[in-house]
Amino acid sequence: MGWLAVILFAVVAGAYTGIVGSIPAAEGTSFKDIAISYEWWVIFAVVIASNCTKSWESALKIFVFFLISQPLCFIVEVVFGLSVDQALYYYCSIWGPATLLTLPGGFIAYYINRxxxxxxxxxxxxxxxxxxxxxxxxxxxxxxxxxxxxxxxxxxxxxxxxxxxxxxxxxxxxxxxxxxxxxxxxxxxxxxxxxxxxx
Known part of the structure; x- marks a missing residue:
């Protein structure tokens, strides 16, 4: 998976998550789970890691994927009514630290290919x-x-x-x-x- 594909993947995932997370009718359903849980993000990371040829490549690509997708998700939600304070709280307390952890996590994830x-x-x-x-x-x-x-x-x-x-x-x-x-x-x-x- 090339860098352009990773960036486009991140943009689509972030935008989709932000939109779905802003739909009131999706509250409490599987459709909104992508905005509040981890299962899809684990899958995304595995897809990227399994298409890398080096551990450092996996680490950087997964890190950049989350670095783009997660802020974009909250930006979209702010556009649809989430307060900036809430967005900053959720990002800084959950997804910001999680994004930093994807750097060592992505390095380790590469070894699923062994x-x-x-x-x-x-x-x-x-x-x-x-x-x-x-x-x-x-x-x-x-x-x-x-x-x-x-x-x-x-x-x-x-x-x-x-x-x-x-x-x-x-x-x-x-x-x-x-x-x-x-x-x-x-x-x-x-x-x-x-x-x-x-x-």
Missing amino acids: QNVFGSVILGLGNSIQAFLGITYIIQMLGNPPYHLLSAIVCFASILIMTFQIQKDNGNRVISLLVPVVVAVAALVLIRMTGRVIV
Whole structure:
């Protein structure tokens, strides 16, 4: 994926997210989840990383993607009525720091392309984020069906698609699919030991 494609991708993603996030009818639905959660942004980062040939290239392209898309998203929302104070608060408290983390994160994400245990574990960590979000959406959906059903499907479908598209060896695929299970069990043990819910 060339630089022009990354920039255009960022502009389209940011503009679309800002528009959808400004539609009142989308409130509480899967359509607005892209504006308030991470699953689509994980997918976008994986798409970019899987099309890079070097770790530093992956880091820079993912960083620039978020550096363009996230401010643009809030600019569009401000145009449609979000206050500047709110936009600055959300960006500075959430997406600004997250954007900075995409630099080391993008460097690490590149290694999902490695056809070995290390690459499959790195991909499995990305799958863990999707699994956690998918379970969260299912819980929300059960409380108010069918809201967030589409987002839950996207999360779990992305795990399968990313795993089978990126990892070619069946053994590595199994590892990428098992990592979220291990992470979930570890989280449950931690919750049981501390009595605190991980959010």
